[in-house]
Amino acid sequence: LQPAEEAVPGGATALVAAGVLDGVQAVFGLHADPANPVGTIGVSAGPITSAADLLDIRLHGPGGHTGRPHQTADLVHIASRVVVDLPMDLGLLCDPRDGLNVTFGSVHAGVAPNVIPTEARLLGSLRASGRGAWEAAPEHLPRLLAAIVEPRGATWELDHQRGAPPVVNDPWAVSHVVRAANAVVGSDSVRPTVQSAGGEDFSWYGDIAPLGYLRLGVHRPGADRVDIHAGSFDLDESAIALGARVLAGSALEALVELGARTN
Template identity: 45%
Template sequence: MSLESDADLLKAAGAAGAALPGTLPEPLRAELVAFRRDLHMHPELGNQEFRTTAAIKARLEKAGLRPRVLASGTGLVCDIGVDGDQWRGGPEMLAMRADIDALPIPDAKTECPYRSTVPDRAHACGHDVHTAVALGAGLILADLHRQGLLPQPVRLVFQPAEEVLPGGAADAIDCGVLDGVKRIIAVHCDPRVDAGVIGLREGPITSACDRLEISLDGPGGHTARPHLTTDLVTAVARVVTDVPALVARRVDTRSGLAVTWGRIESGHAPNVIPQHAELSGTVRCLDMDAWREAPDIVHAAIDEVANLHRAKSEINYVRGVPPVVNEPGVTELLADAMTARRGPASVENTDQSLGGEDFSWYLEQVPGAMARLGVRPPGERTVRDLHQGDFDVDESAIAVGVELFTAAALLDAGR
């Protein structure tokens, strides 16, 4: 079967509503749901995903594949349809990336039978779903290869430490996961999109995201005499309120440069002005040019406010990730793949978000695109947002992601 006829077959079968090559059989669907629930019960933080890595590796090896654990000891890559060390000397591979780490927050789903068994750890961003999707696609594509129906090689990338700035993607790239890769695709759970639907957008789909840590210091003193010392709590409060406003006024408002705080610590007694305070948060930006200028702008704003209140400031600005910028051709590939599987109503336009994603580092190297995978039960209006302890998904989304990836692999071969 030629590459062109594979693509034509997929399009024609999708238009006719017929069974497509590589559809998800019910036993595998149930297995993937169970696999996802097992990961959900045993979440692991970035660069600590040893159990998760072992589980993925064991299942791929059971299917006759040869996964390779990354040099860091967590995460792995697995090539499908590769004879020896290369694909018959032919085309480069399509890569499918899934992130595998969890978050350091407690699972708040009290009645859920598969809630986290690890204190203060939860898959509250859907990485367990991403992993099940890539695994399922890999198992189906491996079966197609055994039947002689896989028209091009595919690489699965199970990446650790997405939640750890600047992200595990850079380390994975250093390990060679993009060697021989021509395009890369990914999904990310979206609790605002119904299961059975994906959201797509050409160009930027996420924002840049950096981490900001600040220490403020002063001599301390009695709250009865703030004029004789540095009123440090007031200084912290002014940094919290004034710095975001100053930063927003020093760039084009269309850049979406935003400082948001997540932690403040200072003081131990109500009548003592403390000597030390700490605060931390994130800096997010929609525009690449403004992101490059952001460290200088943020530093200047913090120093300005701290100096006004006679506080000494120490700033740790941690560069994170640039925006994920979806390449038009690969975005079209995902749209065509989803349409072929589930019809045109299964694809919707999505807005650029202020969330950060280290998938952007792959796109600095090769063309690629990320789709937002709908995980909201159709008809439900309660939204469980990402990074919250009660986050969960409609597990039918796993099959949708698998169908998307497998169809993309077949369609991509004809392009």
């Protein structure tokens, strides 16, 4: 369990700080997966969720008249430059395999067609499927932002709210999940899962011990497919027992091997 999986930075860090995971040698977890039918288990080694941070950028300029952009800072242009250039600039400093994705959901500046505004605000998300790009971003972002904004005569503020890094499944831990899942649902129902673009603070447990995180099929065949965060989401409750059995089985498999190593 981890409280507040999608808050920033997430409840998992509080549990780690409280020492709950001290001495733990493997961590297993699951997430409901409405894209797959009940009775299936999805699991893969490597990253299976993404890092997701929030960006809140405010720009300030002296304002002016659109007839005389050269006498001021053209703040709508500068905000647009940030949207166009910042993702590319940052992307070129990161390993392409880390799947960096900086996408803005909101831009607001100005009110009139012929008045250059004094403020602009951009809201966006920074995601990465690999941990390297996510770790490098806070170092690069302020420098790149300054390089876009300041030569054009404006100033900037960046509020970078860090989310969680990707959940990276450990091959050793995953091997125990696969064995347990084979026993519970049969090997034909144990499938590789793809990396999600969503964030998941379970990832922080990976700093303590190897992770085995699985996707539990919860879709009742024939029912409507409803998004997991929608108010009308429902699941086939037989999935609960299957999930509990796979988690317990994974832990037992791991304990057996860890015990054999010690003896």
